[in-house]
Amino acid sequence: MVEILSLATEARDRGYKRTLCARHGVKEYWLVDPEKPTLEVDTLTSKELERVASYLRGQAVRSPLLDLEFPVDQVFAEW
Secondary structure, X not given: OEEEOOOOOHHHHHHHHHHHHHHXXXXXXXXXXXXXXXXXXXXXOOOXXXXXXXXXXXXXXXXXXXXXXXXXXXXXXXX
């Protein structure tokens, strides 16, 4: 699941929605923050989503679940 953060929704996305996703078995949760710009990847452990990586411009995003890799700059190309 991918969430694009905004000032109005950041607390809800990082708190309530993240907990809800873990409860319902979402295996990977990405938080895209266009203000910083960063992309955070969380994966599901036995009970909660745990941060496995945080990426900045110039780095390559790696998804443990999807066996996927791409430049984070592609995410922020329009911002």
